Amino acid sequence: MLRAVNEPVNAPRSQPVDESPDERDAAPRPPQRLRSLVSWQAGKVSTIGARATARHMPLTARADFAVLAALEEFGALSQAELGRRLGLDRNDISGTVTRLDATGSVDRRADPGDRRRNLVTLTDAGAARLQEIQHAADQAQAELLTGLDQAERRALQALLAKLLDAHRPEPA
Template structure:
């Protein structure tokens, strides 16, 4: 006899966050099918624009990806000639990352689309709810980053 009751997944934060992530990635892919860029690639390019010459480990921390994942993404961005690795003049073993002119152009071509994607993701909510939702998600993430 089974005495364990199922949990209502539709009321659990973990399940809802996973579903929201699936929805966000799906909308991103649907809207940018011709751009040949993933959400992770966009995040890395965007972070590199803000911090040109950052090393791979620092970049991984900045975009909250493990170094192995970011390394494979950077490899794909290099293959597209959107990112370049350069030796650190102070430590030749350390590689610094920069966005190439082609990478800047690719990023520029999708930035407006990415802004529209964010609007579409939040579209079921009122403007006030959108602001509150983003604020609360930010607090949630920041609260767990301190752990």
């Protein structure tokens, strides 16, 4: 049943090193106190995912992907609304949209009905770019999930989704 992980945590030893010979070359384990912190685990998983991602695309493509995906799924949005959907600061959205606009992936223009807003629209080029990034992301995802079988992947994803649902109303 996947071993409880939670266990005691209170087993500090004090020999300077020790290293029994059969784990000399094995991977050094992080301390139990960290291994039992979900927030630490999630952070590590995130950076491993980032490393895998970086092998398939420039890092900045991650922000692009988020914006493009939102536009594809919800249609044209203002930048503030993008921020709310994605859980990002509107400050940071600004830069990403600028980049996407410069490469023609997106069309940004003042909303005629409310000139405070910028209406951001997905272009055909943007849709194509979205597909590219999705492809790279799938590969990175596959690398990240090595070691988990189908059922475990689905379970993990479902649990993370449920956790996130419980926290959603905090955009930034």
